[in-house]
Amino acid sequence: MSSKHIILAAALGSLFSLGTAVAGDDKAETEKCHGVAEAGKNDCHTASHACAGLATTDKDPAEWVRVPKGSCEKMGGKLEAPKPI
Amino acid sequence: MPMRLDELQRRFVASLYGEPADIEGAIRADGGISVADRLAIYRGNLHATFARALELEYPVLAALCGAEFFAVLAREFQQAHPSVSGDLQQVGAPLPQYLRQRFAGGEHAYFADVAALEWAREESARAAAAAAPDLQALGAVTADAALALRLPLQPGVRLIASRWPVYTIWQAHQGPGEVRSVDLGAGAEQVLVWRARGAQQLECLPPAEFRLLEALRGGASLGEAFDLALATDPAFDIAAALQRCATRGILAGVQAAIGNGEGRAIA
Numbered sequence A: 001m002s003s004k005h006i007i008l009a010a011a012l013g014s015l016f017s018l019g020t021a022v023a024g025d026d027k028a029e030t031e032k033c034h035g036v037a038e039a040g041k042n043d044c045h046t047a048s049h050a051c052a053g054l055a056t057t058d059k060d061p062a063e064w065v066r067v068p069k070g071s072c073e074k075m076g077g078k079l080e081a082p083k084p085i
Numbered sequence B: 001m002p003m004r005l006d007e008l009q010r011r012f013v014a015s016l017y018g019e020p021a022d023i024e025g026a027i028r029a030d031g032g033i034s035v036a037d038r039l040a041i042y043r044g045n046l047h048a049t050f051a052r053a054l055e056l057e058y059p060v061l062a063a064l065c066g067a068e069f070f071a072v073l074a075r076e077f078q079q080a081h082p083s084v085s086g087d088l089q090q091v092g093a094p095l096p097q098y099l100r101q102r103f104a105g106g107e108h109a110y111f112a113d114v115a116a117l118e119w120a121r122e123e124s125a126r127a128a129a130a131a132a133p134d135l136q137a138l139g140a141v142t143a144d145a146a147l148a149l150r151l152p153l154q155p156g157v158r159l160i161a162s163r164w165p166v167y168t169i170w171q172a173h174q175g176p177g178e179v180r181s182v183d184l185g186a187g188a189e190q191v192l193v194w195r196a197r198g199a200q201q202l203e204c205l206p207p208a209e210f211r212l213l214e215a216l217r218g219g220a221s222l223g224e225a226f227d228l229a230l231a232t233d234p235a236f237d238i239a240a241a242l243q244r245c246a247t248r249g250i251l252a253g254v255q256a257a258i259g260n261g262e263g264r265a266i267a
Helices: A003-016 B005-016 B035-057 B059-065 B067-080 B095-102 B111-126 B135-139 B143-148 B166-172 B207-217 B222-232 B238-248
Strands: B158-162 B189-196 B199-205 B255-257 B263-265
Touching (some): A003 B143, A003 B222, B035 B059, B035 B111, B143 B222, B158 B207, B189 B207, B207 B222
Antiparallel strands (some): B158 B189, B189 B199, B255 B263
């Protein structure tokens, strides 16, 4: 029997001590809404939703800005890509 | 003769995406807002709802871009990938791949990896929860069986590897206050995304541990996955790594591989 057998069995054996104290994601925990639905995105009934686009009717934002101007300006340092992992 | 309904619908969609559609004559004028303006309002809502959905799914990307450029990007992306689902939570699915091409080779090439991390969080939030493994049964696996054991991961587990410090970039955008500056040249990061206690969790992993999880997720046996991790880091501590897996709750119910490849549920 190789040492790898023993190491792996011992590693699995060590899980025994964790016992039932840890578990997978409990179903009850996942009942609440997640993500974007939570933020009301799929709520089609509010007046604000229906009016969301009124201010942007047919303006072409492509005319305004062609380069990112947000927090990417804070991502400094060497822009050369490091070696792929 | 009136226009067929399917033809009317086809032209209506074409007009929403800015193609020549010759549709205004087919829509009844009611003396109020002109047909052209009504179509423009519909188009504006289509873009605004799409962009808002995208922003909710990709808040860090939106911050990196800034509001004005993000609006441009959302518009371009919607044009290339119109929503194919009635569920707005799906509109952003093709965005990481789109960004990969859009910014390939440029100084914003890392946007695609940041977006991949944000989409991994979205997917993790919505993934099913599999049964947890029986750790006591796992602990009783014999040394012989341990090598061939398959340890499946929870469906909500995502593994994102980037040659840029995507985890650090993501972290820099959390919480209130100024975004911290990040050195893009700081090197590669490997991120584990999972769900625990009803919320998405993110953690940066050492390369060997990431390799182990990638292999397990790909269906490798514990012995094979361990070998790959050791090849990355000869000092890799498998016992500590498995303990962390169990504590994080990323393991699912276990199948023991038998010689012919048929699984036998042991836990």
